[in-house]
Amino acid sequence: MSQTSGPSEVVFDVLRYNPEKDAKPYRQEFTVAVTKGMTVLDGLVWIKENLDPTLSWRSSCRMGVCGSCGMFINGLPRLACANQVAHLHSDRVVIKPLPNFDIIKDLVPDLEAFFTRHRTVKPYLIRRAVEEQNQPTSEYFQSPQELVQYIQFAYCIKCGLCLSACPTVATDDRYLGPQALAQAWRYSADARDEGGKDREQEVYSSHGVFRCHFAGACSEVCPKGVDPAFAIQLLKQDLFKRKLSGCKEQHGSPVTAPITEAKENPKIPKAPAPTLTK
Amino acid sequence: MRESTLWFWHLLAGAVILILLALHMTIMHLDDLMGLLGLSHGDPIDQKIVFARSQQVFFMITYILLLGAALYHGLYGLRTILFELTLSRTLERTVNIILTVSGLALFVYGAYAAAVIYLMKEVQP
Incomplete structure (x- = not known):
């Protein structure tokens, strides 16, 4: 260096x-x-x-x-x-x-408004089968290629720099802002997610993606190399494709088969006993 | 109507305008060039030729389609600009109503003009 x-x-x-x-x-x-x-x-x-x-x-x-x-x-x-x-x-x-x-x-x-916007887009995996999500029997399948679709947006550390650089946030206090929109894309682009429809109402509202001027200041200042301006364009592109194809229902990746025949690797030391008990 | 649908139509209207405007420019402003290719029918703004063109179903539909697409695309764009002014929810609703009503009125008026000339029996001197 x-x-x-x-x-x-x-x-x-x-x-x-x-x-x-x-x-x-x-x-x-x-x-x-x-x-x-x-x-x-x-x-x-x-x-x-x-x-x-x-x-x-x-x-x-x-x-x-x-x-x-x-x-x-x-x-x-x-x-x-x-x-x-x-x-x-x-x-x-x-x-x-x-x-x-x-x-x-x-x-x-005061980051209260920032985190309120963040929560608005439901920044978590949403599955139709709630039982499996709450009481998982196995893992959701995800290929390395599917990971690449959203991984850069998962690097967001919620520092708020993008919002402070955004000219639209400066004038429109109802605008969702680059951070929340990038997180909406991060989860909607995740192959395991089925919640694109649940996020639509906020993301595609009149103060959602359509207010972005594409100034690109958010991407310029991001300390983690996340590109929220790109995420906003991807959200628009995704909407356009889904409208053209007739708004098909999003199906998340399947649950992998439960692990039944796992063998212990003697080279890996065992985890210590819990120090706290219920 | 949902914002995403309005935006999708805005894009589609843009694509329609792109095609129909190219047709309009070719017919109205590139007639000399079309003449070289043997496709010119004379002065495009000659009254008789304008009338003859308007009597064709294709052009009547094209005029109405272009009118609708241009009005929708333009008024949606104007609405976007007005919304950038961070209006209150009441003002946003008012803008929506004014633009929808004025857009529909202009469309009906323009479509009526295209239909009337299409149905006209003969050209008025």
Whole structure:
């Protein structure tokens, strides 16, 4: 990995806002000594530990997996933990909370509306045979080719960057947004799923896929390489094909035969006994 | 009607327009070129030729189909633009009603004109 050298000191220009005390958001500057490999999140942690313990943000894993530390950094929605200060090539790091969300405090966005949209599209496998789904006797069949149809959309970490970059979300608060629509496609494209019809009402509503301008900003900012703009086009393409073919019922992949003759592999150590009992 | 169906018709109307508009352009604006191929019937906007064309069932149906497709495609597009303004649900309903009524009225008026000229006995000087 290439190491980009940057300034030894940078100014963190952070938007502060405490709705209980402040009438409106204001900016505060902190000077931070940059160390090798320091991420924006590291800088914020340093500020909190050394300069201002009241500074608030949301973070968890520090390795671009949990999707908690989405912020608007130097004009782009990014994960604070996945961006090194030196790679920003600036002696000033301007940090604001993600656009298109209300602010809970400082850099903490209110993601309630985001997860409400996410739940709206029923982001889980839906099967007609509910008994098998609730009390599985075996696994649903899925080929590697079928996996490829949706796998990139399964990498979504629900960080909200795509929504904060979306120009339609900025103007239409009823728009489902790229994250929810990409997840609708992730499950509808899954060969094991039979819930395409259940998602239709929301996905193909007047504030669903048809509101997308195809600006592509969602795909541009996604830290996991998910392409929500493509998912939206695939949803439209799928709708068109199904309309042409007369809206055929979706049939999920079959349940594989129950495993009856499994032999224990002596090379694999046994799982330890449960530490908790009911 | 469901949004997905409206959108599907919008695409189909676009495809119909593409075909019929190509036919319209060929007949009305490329008559010199068609003449070279021996397919021209004279000046396409000559009153007698316009009348003769309108007396054919094919053209009468084509006019009505193009009118319907163009109206639907255009008004659906206008509706999309208006919805982009993030209207309230009441305003969205109002837009739907106004566009449906005006679209139907324009279609009936245009189709009536095409039918009348088709049924006309002789060309008026």
